[in-house]
Amino acid sequence: MSDLNKFFKMDADDDRADGFEKVTGRAKYTAEHQIPNLAYGLFVCSTIAKGSIKNLDDSLALKANGVLDVISFKNCPNIPGYNSITADGKKNNFEWRGLKVLNDNKVWFFGQPIALVIADSFENATDAVKLVKADYEKEDFETDFNKARSDESKLKSAGTYKRGNDKAYKTAPVFIEAEYTTPIEVHNPMEMHASIAVWDGDDKLTLYDKTQGPKSTQSTIARTFGLPEKNVRVITEYVGGAFGSGLRSWPHVPAACIAAKKLNRPVKVLLTRPQMFSLVGYRPQSWQKIGVGADGSGKLIGISHTAISNTSGYEDYREGIVDVSRFLYACENVDTDYKILPLDLSTPTWMRGPGEVTGCYALECALDELSYKLKIDPVELRIKNYTDINPENKMPWSGKNLKECYEAGKEKIGWKNRSAIPGKLKENGMLVGYGMGGGVFGAGKGNATVKAILKADGNLILQSAVSDMGPGTTTAMAKVAAEAMQMPIAKIKFMLGDSDLPPGPTQGGSATTSTLGSAVHLVCESLKQNLKESVIQNIPSFKNYTTSDLDVKNENIFSTKENNISISIAELMKAVGKNSIEITKESAGNYGQPRKYTSNSFSVHFVKVHVHPKTGAIQLQHVVTTGDAGKIISENTARSQMLGGVVGGIGMALKEELKIDHKTGEIMNASFGTYHLPLHTDIPLIDVWFVNKPDPYINEIGAKGVGEIALIGFAAAVANAIFNATGKRVRDLPITAEKLGFNKA
């Protein structure tokens, strides 16, 4: 019997640290900074998919009201980072990755920025964009993934793997093989990307930017414009979602810097919502084939996993689609093969759970298919192939409590009501199905530096140059500090969003809590040590004690041996004549270090679905999502991330699909009216549960990430529940009534 009390109830002491700013509208996002004399930059985008610009006519735009300049390949200043050779003739190791916007007349995809119109108002810029005309030399192009992938010569290998025998699944007494396809999905954070560049003279730049890594953006932009890093300041106070789209600097970022410098005036470059569909990355389209075989008892004999995903014509992008199949289950014979397919589209990028989301969708559906063939419960099949040793690297997991997730999820969703034969269960006239799917993502700890400032009034300020796209970094870090310092969370403030602060990690790969939390823990331990040493040196009643005799709690330093030896932080500061104590500590990461353990976060999702027997309308009834991510630091914000993963997974399973007109290469549904995101009415009751046991090896605080596992495996749970309800297996996302065979004309 699992502890169902762990289905979290809201804890009033766990409020989001920046909730007040967010509910009052005071939180400032990138485009909202008020800068005097600001000009507005908007992109003119290509209307062909591939070729070159023969002539760009900007004469009318330049005459239009309030237009200050039009920048294109015709007049773009030389950008040091755009050159492959440095000024002294050497290879430029810091050459700009990706599209060198405004640099040349090449067109790589439909909707590519070909000019930047800068005007004195948003309205004037918007109107002038329509006045720039381009004549093109068109070239043949290909945007059709399903057509192009059958041509082997177009595929680039992105790695193969084999252990044991190749294609061993085919020799197993029971096996399945199936193909799974997923469309392009787009991040679409609610805040559209924007950058404001403000130059101070020729060599100092302040950049307000929507980025998941202020330090990484600082470094990229400094290198691109040939500046010392310290001369570039990146400010990112609030990030209105990103899900990966803020992990690198996209073309609008250098465009803002170029324009502001050329005009000697602050410039804000804004992307429109349609541009958000092609200019800040997306999850690539994929085709996968999985073969899984087992003996009669369900013990896996072989897994073969082949995948193709698309990239752009100008840059290779790959992700860990097939990686999961190598280690999630005990299996002696595993082979994987991953290839990428260049198409004439913009470059994809990491999107929440990159690779694993796509891979686990296929793997977890394949296991479900196998379970029906074996006539074994799908949870039972997974438990039969459970392993505490990672079969790929042969190391034990630092923490793995997946079986507890299975038990808790089964109980809460009412798994016992599931019919082993699909299409047999009805409720209120609706077909009922239960399904589950699991997820996994790497866990580690990177480098981070945190500065602590303890004030005489007992307030503690922590600083690091990170940004937060919504998971709740300031909340979680304040909790880590409150626990380490044994002080009230209300007196702790975590400051971020400025590259001038001590260097912190990019927020991505579910690593912020582990990486930054370890640094917060470290600086707090140093602070306590400093306080103890200070009382011993400066306060006579403490002079015979050692630091191990002392403790710090509720803003007092006291002896653990005698009751009456105690001094408040305020009294200590007064005695030593200080207003504050400041300590900066760097916490070293463990990536690439020799280790005895391997670390991952795990999730298991359970879904109950209704399918209308006549129309095929799909309605989720209940979701139970469980996570094994070590110690949960902030229950409220971790729970919210899990809820968000479920919502993202509902989009992936049932709604989201980017559509391209392959005759022109143009995206056909670049708006919220036509690209369907999950809405309020799509969301069923969702229960969240965590194992909440510290991982003893991962880091000092025992916490791993939940951002990715929240989503990974969820689409499979939905697909499996729909099969359980209907007996129809749709292997092409999103699953719709039409694909289930309903509503056909």
Next chain:
Amino acid sequence: MQTIKVDESRRGFLKKSSAIAALCLTPPIFLKAISFSKIIPLPIAKEKLQLEINGKPYDLEVDARTSLLDMLREQLGLTGTKKGCDMGQCGACIVHVNGKVVNSCLSLAIDNNGNKITTIEGLANGDQLHPIQEAFIKHDAMQCGYCTPGQIMSAVACIREGQANTRENIKDFMEGNICRCGSYQNIIDAIIEVKKSGKIV
């Protein structure tokens, strides 16, 4: 609409019809400037506008093309109201105009003469939060916070208009407010709590 181009092609015809539509909105003084042989950028009119925002009177001059949303954000620095799509499809820009919810990106600023506008900045009384704002914090009904002002303005209207009777009722009313972080369940929980409390919203 800023430009006019007319030729005999179909495209030209389409441009002419939209140009004519634009002419209806253009002050007569500019009509002389129009030549039917080439594109000419037209001067843009600024119009006077008087309205009340969060109880404070404003006397403004606004570009005739400016949306209510851009006027709030770019001209007045009231950036609590968010731009999520600029097409009326996401709800991030919702404000109350004379007590009714409006997607401010779809409303021209100059059409709001004499109107009373309430934005997220006008909901709290100083640091004393509105019950919906308090409930959003208590239920963690946000992650990135970008859709939050729009969700809150809709939520207030949902209760005021008597549409918060059941969970399904609330979901239907809130359908136009997208939350990409996926805080939907917590948003509904927050609204239900305020509704049940009977607090005046």
